[in-house]
Amino acid sequence: MWFGTSQKYVFKILILGDTGVGKTSLVIRAVRGYFPDPETLKSTIGAAFFTMRYRIQRDLITAQIWDFAGQERFRSFMKNMFSGSSGGLFVFDLTNALSLDDLKNFWIPEIIRKIRADFFDVFKNNFILVGNKSDLKKQIEVTKDEIAKLVRQYGFKYFSASAKTGDNVSAIFKELIRMIYISPYKAI
Ligand code: G3D
Numbered sequence: 001m002w003f004g005t006s007q008k009y010v011f012k013i014l015i016l017g018d019t020g021v022g023k024t025s026l027v028i029r030a031v032r033g034y035f036p037d038p039e040t041l042k043s044t045i046g047a048a049f050f051t052m053r054y055r056i057q058r059d060l061i062t063a064q065i066w067d068f069a070g071q072e073r074f075r076s077f078m079k080n081m082f083s084g085s086s087g088g089l090f091v092f093d094l095t096n097a098l099s100l101d102d103l104k105n106f107w108i109p110e111i112i113r114k115i116r117a118d119f120f121d122v123f124k125n126n127f128i129l130v131g132n133k134s135d136l137k138k139q140i141e142v143t144k145d146e147i148a149k150l151v152r153q154y155g156f157k158y159f160s161a162s163a164k165t166g167d168n169v170s171a172i173f174k175e176l177i178r179m180i181y182i183s184p185y186k187a188i
């Protein structure tokens with residue numbers, strides 16, 4: 001009887017977005033299952049990456065999650081950080097309209113510059129747009145219209161999330177891994 005062979009994949013996942021949007025908090029929530037306190041956030045500064053393991057059918061996937069702490073905008077650093085990456089999350093803070101503008105004007109164009117235009121059409125499926133801090137309902141600044149516009153423009157999937165309550169966090173990572181797994185392009 002033939003059971004098929006099991007394959008091993010390593011996906012390099014980038015967590016992109018402005019400082020303060022909650023990237024580290026989302027990653028710690030996903031990897032360790034809790035909302036980190038300020039001390040934990042401080043102590044994870046400089047951590048290069050976290051690892052998560054997934055199984056899809058018979059295949060084993062190691063997700064190396066690259067969380068950038070403070071170096072977010074250093075050009076020299078960014079040159080290397082994209083190489084060999086499989087996809088990732090574009091994170092903004094629902095309570096900070098500027099953080100969505102920065103995705104639009106900086107983070108997304110930065111990725112697009114790294115990818116051939118025709119290639120991006122497929123590769124966009126390897127990225128998910130995330131609006132974090134959904135728990136701060138009264139402080140939400142970013143409108144549904146603005147999000148919908150960006151979603152239409154690039155064709156990204158969108159999820160709101162809260163690292164604090166855990167809302168959608170594991171679902172987002174699971175979906176990202178699934179999207180990369182089925183993508184014909186598993187690395188830039
Ligand atoms: P970064 O890694 O993108 O820079 P951090 O962001 O994970 O360091 O988070 C920045 C601040 O936002 C932290 O607060 C953190 O507790 C808070 N935060 C992250 N995610 C959420 C969320 O889902 N809901 C709420 N309410 N706050 C969140 P401090 O006070 O340490 O700056």
Ligand code: MG
Pocket residue numbers: 023024025067068069070
């Ligand atoms: Mg951080």
